[in-house]
Amino acid sequence: MDPDRQLVRLAKNGNKAAFGKLARRYRDGVLALAYDFLNDYENAQDVAQNVFMKAFKNIGDFEEKSRFSSWLFRITVNASLDARKSKIRRRKFLIKKEVYEKNGQVSAQPEWQDGIDDTLINALNKLSDHQQTAIILRYFHDKSVREIADVLDCSESTVRIHLHRAIQKLDKSLKKRK
Amino acid sequence: MKSCSEFEQLFEGYFRSDLSPAEELVLLTHLQSCVSCNKKIEKFYSIHSVLMKHKRPAAPPDRVESYYKQVDLSFGRETISHKFLLFFNRFAGKRSPVYRIAQFASLVLIGVIVGWIVFAQVEPKVVFQNNDPYQMSQPISSVDIDYIYYYLQASEMVLLEIQNSTDQSDFYLNRELAQKLLIKTFRVSEIALQLNNLRMINFLNRMELLLHEASNLNEEEIDESLDTIKMVIEEADLLREVKNLQTLMKRTKDQFGT
Ligand SMILES: [Zn+2]
Numbered sequence: 001m002d003p004d005r006q007l008v009r010l011a012k013n014g015n016k017a018a019f020g021k022l023a024r025r026y027r028d029g030v031l032a033l034a035y036d037f038l039n040d041y042e043n044a045q046d047v048a049q050n051v052f053m054k055a056f057k058n059i060g061d062f063e064e065k066s067r068f069s070s071w072l073f074r075i076t077v078n079a080s081l082d083a084r085k086s087k088i089r090r091r092k093f094l095i096k097k098e099v100y101e102k103n104g105q106v107s108a109q110p111e112w113q114d115g116i117d118d119t120l121i122n123a124l125n126k127l128s129d130h131q132q133t134a135i136i137l138r139y140f141h142d143k144s145v146r147e148i149a150d151v152l153d154c155s156e157s158t159v160r161i162h163l164h165r166a167i168q169k170l171d172k173s174l175k176k177r178k
Numbered sequence: 179m180k181s182c183s184e185f186e187q188l189f190e191g192y193f194r195s196d197l198s199p200a201e202e203l204v205l206l207t208h209l210q211s212c213v214s215c216n217k218k219i220e221k222f223y224s225i226h227s228v229l230m231k232h233k234r235p236a237a238p239p240d241r242v243e244s245y246y247k248q249v250d251l252s253f254g255r256e257t258i259s260h261k262f263l264l265f266f267n268r269f270a271g272k273r274s275p276v277y278r279i280a281q282f283a284s285l286v287l288i289g290v291i292v293g294w295i296v297f298a299q300v301e302p303k304v305v306f307q308n309n310d311p312y313q314m315s316q317p318i319s320s321v322d323i324d325y326i327y328y329y330l331q332a333s334e335m336v337l338l339e340i341q342n343s344t345d346q347s348d349f350y351l352n353r354e355l356a357q358k359l360l361i362k363t364f365r366v367s368e369i370a371l372q373l374n375n376l377r378m379i380n381f382l383n384r385m386e387l388l389l390h391e392a393s394n395l396n397e398e399e400i401d402e403s404l405d406t407i408k409m410v411i412e413e414a415d416l417l418r419e420v421k422n423l424q425t426l427m428k429r430t431k432d433q434f435g436t
Contacts, residue, residue, distance in 0.1 A: 016253050016254055017253065017254050019253050020249075020250070020252075020253030020254050023249050023252075023253050024249065024250075027245070027246065027249050031237060031242075031245060032234060035234060035237070036234060041237045041238060041241050042241070044237075045241055045244070045245045046357060046358060046361055048245065049245065049248050049249065049252070049361050050357060050361075050393070052249055052252060052253070053252060056252075056253065083354075086353070086354050120228060120229075120232060135229065138190075139229040139230060139232065140232065140234065144196075145191075145196070157187075160187045160190065160191070161187060163190050164186055164187050164189070164190065167189075167190070167222055167225045167226065167229075170225050170228075170229075171221050171222075171224070171225050174225070174228070
C-alpha cells in the first residue's frame with residue numbers, strides 16, 4: 001500500500017500543508033532525479049520547484065493506481081526531459097541570452113554547463129529517453145522494476161528490455177572511448 | 179525453452195538478487211552450457227558495476243537551502259493543527275464504536291488545544307505601515323536591493339520578449355524565461371513584503387499571474403494564450419510600471435551606496 005495515501009487524500013482536498021509534507025518527503029529525490037538528467041544543479045532546482053507546483057495543481061488527476069512517488073517521479077522525468085530539450089533549443093538563441101545577461105542576470109554562475117567531462121554521463125546521454133530513465137531510476141535511485149514500470153507507464157518486461165538494451169549500448173559506447 | 183536473449187534479460191535481476199529461485203536456477207543451468215551467454219554476462223557485470231559505483235556530486239549547500247526555502251514558501255511549513263488533522267484522519271472511515279469514541283474524544287481534545295493555541299497566541303502585531311505607497315521604506319540589505327533591481331531588469335526583458343514574440347520559434351524561450359523568472363518572483367515578493375512596499379507587491383502579484391500563465395503555455399493553444407498575455411501586459415501597462423519601479427529602485431540603490 002502507498003505510504004503516502006493519507007497525505008495524498010488531504011492534498012486532494014486542497015490541504016496545502018499536507019502537500020507540503022509530501023514535498024518535504026520527496027524534495028531530495030526529485031532534485032537528485034532532475035540533476036541526473038540535467039547534470040546541473042541550477043536547472044535541476046528550477047525543474048524540481050516547478051515539479052512540486054505542477055504536482056499540487058494536478059493532484060486531482062492522480063488516480064492512485066500507482067504509488068504517489070511514482071506519479072511524482074513521472075512528472076519529474078517529463079519535466080527534466082522537457083528542460084533538456086529546451087536547453088538544446090536555447091543554444092540557438094545565444095544572442096538573446098547575452099542580452100538577458102547584460103540586462104542583469106541574477107545569478108553569477110554560468111546558466112548552462114556544457115561539455116561535462118564524464119564518460120559515463122556522455123554515454124548515458126546517448127541512450128533513448130526511456131532507456132536512460134530506466135537506468136537512472138534503477139541504479140541511481142534504487143527503484144524496483146515495478147516502480148519504474150509505473151513511472152514509464154509500461155509493463156515490467158518492457159522495463160527489463162530497456163535496462164538490458166541500455167547496458168548493451170553503454171558497453172559499446174564506453175568501449176569506443178578506451 | 180527460453181532463447182539466449184530471454185536469458186539475457188535476467189542478468190540484471192540476477193546481480194540484484196531479484197530473481198525468483200526458479201528463474202535463478204534456470205539461468206544458472208543455462209550458463210553452464212552456453213559460452214555466448216557466459217561472455218555476455220561478464221560484459222554485463224562490468225557495466226553493472228560501473229553504474230553501481232556511480233555517485234552524483236552533492237548539491238551545493240546554498241542551493242539546497244534556497245530550494246528547501248522555496249518549497250516551504252510554496253506550501254507552508256508543517257503546523258501543529260495540521261498534525262492534529264492527520265491524527266484525526268487516521269480514524270476517518272473506521273466505523274466501530276471504539277473508533278467513534280476515539281474520534282469524539284480526539285475532536286474534543288483538538289478543540290481544547292486548538293482553542294488554547296489560537297487564543298494564547300493572538301497578540302496584536304505591530305506592522306510598520308508606510309503612508310506613501312510610492313516611497314520605499316528602509317531596505318533590509320544591499321544584497322536584497324540588488325536582487326530586486328536585477329529582477330526588475332530581467333522582468334523588463336522578459337516582458338519585451340513576450341510582447342515581441344510572433345511565432346512558434348519564440349515559444350520555448352518565452353516559456354523557459356517565464357519559468358525561471360516566476361521562481362525568482364517568490365523571493366522578490368518576500369523582500370517586497372518585508373519592505374512593505376505596496377506598489378512593488380502590486381506589481382509582483384500581476385507578474386506572478388502572468389508568468390504562471392506563460393510558464394504553462396502549450397503548443398496547441400499558443401497563439402491564443404500569447405494574445406491574452408500580451409493584452410494583460412498592455413492593459414496593466416506593465417512595461418511602464420517596471421520602468422518606474424526601476425527608477426525608484428535605482429534611487430534606493432544609490433542611497434544605499436551599492
Ligand atoms: Zn545462452
